[in-house]
Amino acid sequence: MQVFTDSTALISEPSKLRQRFEEEGYLFLRAVLAPEKLLELRAQIVNCLNEAGWLDRQADLLDAIPAIVPYVEGDEGYLEAYNEVQKLQAFHELAHDPAILSLMAVLLGDSAFPHPLAVARLMFPDNDEWSTPPHQDYPNNQGTESLYACWIPLDDCPQRLGSLSVLRGSHRFGVLPLDYALGAGHRQAVLPTELDKLDWVGGDFNNGDLLLFHSLTVHRALHNQSGRMRLSVDYRYQAEGEKLTEPCLYPHFNRISWEEIYRGWSDRALAYYWQQKDFEVVPWNPDMHNINPHKEADAIKQGLRYDRKRERQRQESGS
Numbered sequence: 001m002q003v004f005t006d007s008t009a010l011i012s013e014p015s016k017l018r019q020r021f022e023e024e025g026y027l028f029l030r031a032v033l034a035p036e037k038l039l040e041l042r043a044q045i046v047n048c049l050n051e052a053g054w055l056d057r058q059a060d061l062l063d064a065i066p067a068i069v070p071y072v073e074g075d076e077g078y079l080e081a082y083n084e085v086q087k088l089q090a091f092h093e094l095a096h097d098p099a100i101l102s103l104m105a106v107l108l109g110d111s112a113f114p115h116p117l118a119v120a121r122l123m124f125p126d127n128d129e130w131s132t133p134p135h136q137d138y139p140n141n142q143g144t145e146s147l148y149a150c151w152i153p154l155d156d157c158p159q160r161l162g163s164l165s166v167l168r169g170s171h172r173f174g175v176l177p178l179d180y181a182l183g184a185g186h187r188q189a190v191l192p193t194e195l196d197k198l199d200w201v202g203g204d205f206n207n208g209d210l211l212l213f214h215s216l217t218v219h220r221a222l223h224n225q226s227g228r229m230r231l232s233v234d235y236r237y238q239a240e241g242e243k244l245t246e247p248c249l250y251p252h253f254n255r256i257s258w259e260e261i262y263r264g265w266s267d268r269a270l271a272y273y274w275q276q277k278d279f280e281v282v283p284w285n286p287d288m289h290n291i292n293p294h295k296e297a298d299a300i301k302q303g304l305r306y307d308r309k310r311e312r313q314r315q316e317s318g319s
């Protein structure tokens with residue numbers, strides 16, 4: 001795999017930064033965010049995971065070494081811990097960090113704002129079947145294609161911790177068809193042969209580095225082979241006046257309300273901030289997620305095989 005183009009030197013040159021984004025479909029930028037701010041959020045997330053009994057208490061909790069068989073997005077056990085993460089003020093506030101907003105203003109214009117739907121990834125190691133598969137964000141979010149993501153690992157994230165990788169230039173090939181996959185979102189993009197000429201790019205993130213990418217850019221996670229959980233967050237941004245779908249206005253997974261989320265906040269300045277923004281709500285089209293019906297049975301079998309494997313692991317480990 002090739003290494004990310006480092007665009008940090010272009011941060012103070014808006015037109016060059018935009019040009020790079022238009023050419024490559026992503027920007028990898030070093031030292032944008034304050035490491036101590038990300039470590040504080042990491043500590044709060046780790047605390048939620050520890051309370052849920054996920055972590056090895058003999059080890060440094062900040063290392064996030066799991067003590068249990070992997071949970072994955074959608075599992076009841078995952079969602080119980082995840083709801084606590086969703087309640088963290090610092091997690092939602094980070095989407096509004098001035099350094100990210102000014103980058104998004106360069107790419108999308110001054111009215112750029114984050115979707116209220118904010119995502120945290122609590123990714124177990126040695127769980128390759130569930131590594132996020134190659135996909136584009138647009139079919140999940142819909143609304144406007146001018147929707148850009150910001151992916152931020154909470155602390156250093158070398159490739160073997162399962163960092164994100166991008167298919168450089170793939171944003172120029174439109175919305176791709178989908179197939180089933182076990183990983184986050186349960187869909188992977190079917191890559192046409194014309195994308196064979198493109199390169200997957202990736203790299204080792206230091207704490208404070210981030211990745212921005214277009215809603216049509218194909219991206220995936222590398223396998224986490226580190227023995228530690230990969231903790232990261234991702235936020236999505238668009239300009240005012242553009243289309244947006246209703247699910248992007250709810251908390252991720254929509255299992256708890258905004259009021260429950262805001263209950264413990266010390267400062268509600270950002271509560272319901274999007275109600276002051278201008279956008280057009282359009283329906284989310286479920287057909288965009290359809291896969292070839294002949295493959296549905298395979299998909300179900302894949303899910304069952306994975307669940308049986310975890311059940312065996314749980315019995316063996318007595319957890």
Ligand SMILES: O=C(O)CCC(=O)C(=O)O
Nearest residue numbers: 121132137149151221234
């Ligand atoms: O962190 C991951 O594994 C997935 C992230 C992702 O797909 C995204 O930010 O759109």
